[in-house]
Structures are given as structure tokens and as C-alpha cells.
Amino acid sequence: MEGKIIVVTSGKGGVGKTTATASIGAALALEGNRVAVIDMDIGLRNLDVVLGLENRIVFNIVDVVNKRCKLTQAAIRDRRIENLFLIPASQSDNKDVLTTAGVERAAKILKKEFDYILMDSPAGIEKGFENSIVSASEAIVICTPDVSSVRDADRVIGLLYARSITPKIIVNRIVPQMVAKGDMLSHEDVMEVLSVELAGLVPMDEQVVIATNMGMPLVMQNNSKAGQAFRRIAKRLNGETDLPIQVPTHKTGMWNKLSQKLGFKK
């Protein structure tokens, strides 16, 4: 069976695309899939750092697309997680070195090799975005609970629909205390505007910064709430569609769990 290409995108920068790509990719591999995560942010390479694979780069995605090397030469195998591969971006080129036709050709080979191919898209809706979505069949749109991020996510959703790619949403960096006080948009507020399928909700978590700086996959940290949220997202993508979406909360007391079960709104 052919693999699935999922693009991770957002419109707005810095909302967690790279974090999500690395985490979901790692989690899908932990579920037993052959996974490639591809850094499409040409010129602003990040994914290798987040995964701690920076020092093993020889070839990159530009080399693959422009046939300077074989796919197997550019795919870096992760030593901690079996079946997880990274194809890094080139740091020296700019977005114009890739063409959509070139990416599509590479995508055909990738689909034969892997079960899941996650494309970490650059911010914006220009050339780099076009290259990232050209061969994708699904999209995950990352947004944070703020008005400008929602606006940009909405724009991107429109562009994806125009290409018949059905997007799902991840709301990242939720701070439950702020939501409770009304200082941050709730995920309901966000979904009211975006109204597409919700893939999951990820809380603000300092473990993300720690894991990123150490180059450790977040999803292997059992004490990371964000990591666990990404694991659940991966499970749902991988077919466990019944797995309920957990709403991040700040209290973990008995009462809170109970009230959620009873369907109260906090």
C-alpha cells in the first residue's frame, strides 16, 4: 500500500509546526509505522535540531528533488526510535530551488518507501508552502489560541480546500488558566471560526523547550503533557479514531475529572 503524505502547516510562523512534525512523526513511528519527516523550510533548517540529528546530515531534500543523491542516502535514521527517518532541509539554498514538479516526483518515491510522510512546511503561503502541499493528501493546520494565528490558519484552510486537501486542526500552546480567566481564546472559540475537524489540543508545556534544546523526542517524555497530547493525536491519525480529544486543564483534582465526565463546562 502507498504511504500517506501529510503536510503540517499554519500560515503564521512560530506556532509549533516543527514541534508538531517531530512529535507526531516520532509517535507514529512508535506505533510501528515507517515514517519520514521532511523539513520543507529550505534555508531555515530546524527539524534536524529539534530531533537532535543535526550532526548527521550529509544530503538534504534539495539533493533528493534535484537528483543529486538517492532517497536512502538523504534519509537519516533515528537511533532512538526505530523506523523514524529525517530528510533535512538545505540551509544554504532558498525556496526557489525546488519546483512543484520536482517535489511531486520525489513524493512518488517517498510514498513507496514509507507509511507516513510528514512535510514540515515553512510559514507563509508563498512558494515554500506551495512546494509543501503539492503532493499532500492530508493537512494538519497548527494554530495557537490568538486572533492573528486563527486568521492565518483560516486563510490556509481556504487554500487547502481549493486544492481538495481536507485539513485538520491542532490548537497548540493552550494555557488553561488563561482560558479559564477569559484571557485566552478557548479551543471552542477557535473552532467556531475554523470549523473543520479537530485533530487535537496541545497545552503550553515547558518540556517542549527542554526537549527541543536537548534534541530529545518530546513524545518519549512521559511527564510531558504536550508530548502525551501529540501521542494521542498520532494514535487518532493512525486509525484509533475513537480516542477522545482531551481538553487541557490546570487542575488535576478529583472534582475536575468528575465534572468533565458529567459534561460540565469548566
Place this chain on the structure above:
Amino acid sequence: MTIEMQPPVKLKGVGDGFWVTLDPSVSEDKLKEEVTRLFERLKHLTINARITLDTGDARGCENLIANIGTFLKNTFDVGVVTTPPAKRSVPLERIRQRDLSKGWTQHRSEVLMLRGRVRSGQRIKAKKHIVIIGNVNPGAEISAGGNIIVMGRLMGQVHAGDPDNEEAVVLALDFRPTQIQIGGVVAAGIDENSDAVAEFASIDKGRIIVQDYLKAEPFGNIPWPEVI
């Protein structure tokens, strides 16, 4: 079946003259005959009398009226012959009768009707009216030569009556545009967190005002549906 027979010619005295109602579906000769019959009874009263020839709301009777007028002047020495002053109610009535009987099929109103969600960065433009069954997100732009109606939540930017029709309105079931323009008048959206009520914006004394649609009933006093 009963067919009500209306006399083809009716005569009524008005002030210094006579009001003659003619049935234009009857032949000219027959009308002349009837007119003669009635006018002969008036004897000398017809001389220099002011005559109004009324063919009801039928159209294209100019020839008939001219012929009968000349006939009356020559035969009965009448004075001025005129037709009834054009009354607004007469053609309106006719239009409504026609609307009723023909079921509006002959009317064309240019409306762009869409359903679904209009998203940020999407722009919708229409020559005349726009109806959107769905929501308009912040960052979306709608512009219409006529009215804009949103059967849902309006959160984007709208321009009704583009470029200069200040009669246009914007109506939404939940009215929260970021910016609104009617004709050449612009207003920023109001950011009040009120409940969803149907509201509409229109121009009043050069300013855009927003009112509760069901309370203000802007079109409630138009007694009959009309095509816009």
C-alpha cells in the same frame, strides 16, 4: 359560469365636464355607438364640456382615445378632451395583479446566493445582491452593488451598495463585522459581546446605523412584495 357584463361605456358628471370610461377591448365602432347613445341624452350640456377619456389601466389606447376625442368634438361640440392624470396607484395595481397571476416568473432579480463558510482571504463580489447561508469569517471580504444578507454570523468586512448606492442594507443573523461600508460611508465594526440577534445596517442622515432587525422591521411597512 356567470360572466359579468360591464357596459362598454360609462358616463359620469365631474365638475364642469364628463368622465367617460371606455372599455378598450370593445371595438371602436361599438364604442362610438355607445358614446353617441349616452351623449345624445345630454343634449346641449355637451357643448364646450371638458371630457376625460379613461381606458382604465390598459395600455396602447392612444389611437382609440384620439379617434373618440375627435369624434366627440365633431359630433357633440365638446371642449377639451383629456385623459386621466397619471396616478401611481393604477400601474402599481396592474403590476401586482400581474405578479399574482404570473407567479413572479417574468421577474429577474440578480442575486448571488451561496452557502458555506467564507474564510479569511476569500473575496466575494457581485453586481447586485449577495445572500450567504453560512458564516463570514474575520478577514473575508464581501462586496455587492446591492444588499448583503448573511444567514449566519458576519465577522468579516462588507461593502454593500458598492460604489454609491446608499439605500443598500447589510443584514446578518449575528452581526459582528470588522468593518462595514454602505455606498461611500464607512464604519468600524462594534466589538460588543452581545447575544446573537439579527441586526441590519443602513444609512441614516449620512451615517451608518445598526438596528435590531425584528424590532425596526425596515421593510415591514412595504405593503406588497416588490422586486429589488
